[in-house]
Amino acid sequence: MKKINSVDFRPFKNNEHEQFHADVVKEIENVTSETLGIIPIYSPYVLAVNAEHAAIAVEIGSKFTETIEDSDLFRDQIYRGFVLQTQGNTMNYDPEVQEAARNIMRIIDQVGDMRKQNYNQESETMVSLITQLKSNYLADVTKCNQLPMLNKLEEANNTFMGHFGTRGDEQAARISGNVRLARIPVDEGFHNIANVINANALINGDADYATFIDKINYLIDYHKNTIKIRQATREAAKGKAGKPTV
Numbered sequence: 001m002k003k004i005n006s007v008d009f010r011p012f013k014n015n016e017h018e019q020f021h022a023d024v025v026k027e028i029e030n031v032t033s034e035t036l037g038i039i040p041i042y043s044p045y046v047l048a049v050n051a052e053h054a055a056i057a058v059e060i061g062s063k064f065t066e067t068i069e070d071s072d073l074f075r076d077q078i079y080r081g082f083v084l085q086t087q088g089n090t091m092n093y094d095p096e097v098q099e100a101a102r103n104i105m106r107i108i109d110q111v112g113d114m115r116k117q118n119y120n121q122e123s124e125t126m127v128s129l130i131t132q133l134k135s136n137y138l139a140d141v142t143k144c145n146q147l148p149m150l151n152k153l154e155e156a157n158n159t160f161m162g163h164f165g166t167r168g169d170e171q172a173a174r175i176s177g178n179v180r181l182a183r184i185p186v187d188e189g190f191h192n193i194a195n196v197i198n199a200n201a202l203i204n205g206d207a208d209y210a211t212f213i214d215k216i217n218y219l220i221d222y223h224k225n226t227i228k229i230r231q232a233t234r235e236a237a238k239g240k241a242g243k244p245t246v
Contacts (some may be wrong), residue, residue, distance in 0.1 A: 002206045002213045004194040007220045009187045011227045014179050018056055021049045021186055023219050031212050037200045038193050045189030055182040067163045075156035082149050089144045100140035118178050126157045
């Protein structure tokens, strides 16, 4: 049975994210939401896509937007790495490391999903988290050998705040379209649609959905490959920059 593949939208840049969902809307219109059995959840998705487009139209006026996106993605990658490292340490062979990691995880769990916060809120939450870990849980962080990554996270968060502050100075008189928050309901809408279509294909057979599913999976694969190429290019550039000159 064919099904719409899973996709993580976090690495998508704003223009990639907007284009993907615009293409999905076109494909749904070609087939019709009635045929796909998604009428109740399609309209909210379209409204969310339009809201994101409007937010991007505001953001695009800033020459610093691209830098902000990149530095935000970088700090989020480091944070996810820190969380995964902590989770791994909860299963460490050393009981003391396990206990230290559990202490850190309790603080992380209290923070929740920072991706659902706007840029300023995430920056503040990140500062609060780092300060608390360094002030009250430094022994635990050290026991888990995670201080270097925590320092790198602090550095990345400070870099982001510097970039965002520069953009803020430039656009002090503008109303900023918060693209990041606008993306959340779009992603939720898409995942709801994918889940319903996959369920319909399972129940009714995929004959009526196969062509649509193939087209959506093509879009997903295309953007995943774009992200892989971009990441590989960055890694290659880092490696080249790190080589000693002769």
